[in-house]
Amino acid sequence: xxxKSMAGDFEISIAxxxxxxxxxxxxxxxxxxxxxxYFAPSDLFALLAKLLSPAVLLxxxxxxxxxxxxxxxxxxxxxxxGDE
Numbered sequence: 001x002x003x004k005s006m007a008g009d010f011e012i013s014i015a016x017x018x019x020x021x022x023x024x025x026x027x028x029x030x031x032x033x034x035x036x037x038y039f040a041p042s043d044l045f046a047l048l049a050k051l052l053s054p055a056v057l058l059x060x061x062x063x064x065x066x067x068x069x070x071x072x073x074x075x076x077x078x079x080x081x082g083d084e
Contacts, residue, residue, distance in 0.1 A: 003030065010031045012028060012030045012031075012035070013028050014026060015027045020038070023039060024038075026039070
């Protein structure tokens with residue numbers, strides 16, 4: 001995944017989730033730094049509300065098509081590399 005900001009572009013990876021007290025904690029890396037993102041219960045409800053927007057729901061409907069198209073591009077790229 002990629003985070004784009006005025007400070008630059010940062011690769012982010014999510015290794016997993018755990019809980020700490022009342023918080024859900026997302027564990028991962030941002031660039032070379034270990035990162036822990038803490039979600040309070042109210043944060044999760046706000047996140048879910050944003051995920052239910054029409055644009056996101058349309059994206060989820062299109063997701064199978066996007067995945068097939070991405071796989072197709074990857075396989076074409078790997079075949080072309082061996083042809084040289």
